Amino acid sequence: MQLISCPWCGPREEVEFSYGGQAAVAYPEHPAALTDEQWARFVFFRDNPKGPFAERWVHAAGCRRWFTAVRDTRTHRFVSPSEVTS
Amino acid sequence: MADLPVPTLPWAHPLESRRARLEDVSAVRQELSAPVAAVDLRLDPAGAGPAAVAAVVGGPLPERPDTWTALPAGLALRLGPDEWLLTSSRARPEDWEFGVDEAALAHGGSAVDVSAQRTSLRLRGQRARDLLASCCALDLRPASFPRGRCAQTLLGQSAVLLVAHDTDDLQLFVRTSFAGYVADLLVDAAHDF
Known part of the structure; x- marks a missing residue:
């Protein structure tokens, strides 16, 4: 089974984690001013890159903390954020 | 009657x-x-909070992730960056919660009785x-x-x-x-x- 490295608990099995979708999706500054389409874009539309993807994960069966991890969607390999900037 | x-x-x-x-x-x-009395402590690990709680429970709180330290009548377990579980086999659950909560509150933390x-x-x-x-x-x-x-x-x-x-x-x-x-x-x- 794949191991995911929790920043607090260290490497743990994948089943202990839950997925939280794309990271750094900013809440609109003036939600009331958005059109329906703009709101739908914020609520439903997410990037789907082939390659490194910054995601939110929660260590549900461990320390119950949320963290951001960068995962390569082609290989499922977790890469450190510093690797993805190049 | x-x-x-x-x-x-x-x-x-x-x-x-x-x-x-x-x-x-x-x-x-x-x-x-x-059964033991247990409280879940949420507290900022930086600052004087942990030391204040340690004085009330009678032993230091663990500093490293996933470790525990012994208290006079129980355990202090580190569950997360800002979360501890404190147990006591001697104190009544409500007293244990009250004592820890009072110390934590002064430092922006909180303690909740989770004995059950x-x-x-x-x-x-x-x-x-x-x-x-x-x-x-x-x-x-x-x-x-x-x-x-x-x-x-x-x-x-x-x-x-x-x-x-x-x-x-x-x-x-x-x-x-x-x-x-x-x-x-x-x-x-x-x-x-």
């Missing part, structure tokens, strides 16, 4: 009905632990680690899980909190409603020993 005695329900361990089956396992001694949340099982014997390892993915060898370590993880399908007291002495905290499942799992796994 004559004073009638107030009927109270005697406390029973949630695994009382499984006591005989647990005792039947000869390879690993599995004991039902007595978990129940506990003590596993002793040379094969105790092998028995747990048969249904747990964590590396439980004494070198990587020595005395002083604790870990929240999965045992079978159930979330548990494992505490290493010694090489052949481990404690397992589990949600009361999952305790039956965990006990049955351990009894079943112990058939292989």
Whole structure:
């Protein structure tokens, strides 16, 4: 089974984690001013890159903390954020 | 009117009905632990908060992730960056909560009584680690899980909190409603020993 490295608990099995979708999706500054389409874009539309993807994960069966991890969607390999900037 | 005695329900361990089956396992001694008062402490680890709580509970709070320290009558377990579980076998749950909460509140933290949340099982014997390892993915060898370590993880399908007291002495905290499942799992796994 794949191991995911929790920043607090260290490497743990994948089943202990839950997925939280794309990271750094900013809440609109003036939600009331958005059109329906703009709101739908914020609520439903997410990037789907082939390659490194910054995601939110929660260590549900461990320390119950949320963290951001960068995962390569082609290989499922977790890469450190510093690797993805190049 | 004559004073009638107030009927109270005697406390029973949630695994009382499984006591005989647990005792039947000869390879690993599995004991039902007595109930303890437990509070869940949320507190900023930086600053004077942890020291203030330590003065109230009578022992230092663990600083490193997934470790525990001994208190005069219980344990202080580090569950997360800003979360501890403090147990006491002597204090009444409401007093324990009140004392810790008062100290934490002054530093922006809080403490909540969770005594009824978990129940506990003590596993002793040379094969105790092998028995747990048969249904747990964590590396439980004494070198990587020595005395002083604790870990929240999965045992079978159930979330548990494992505490290493010694090489052949481990404690397992589990949600009361999952305790039956965990006990049955351990009894079943112990058939292989």
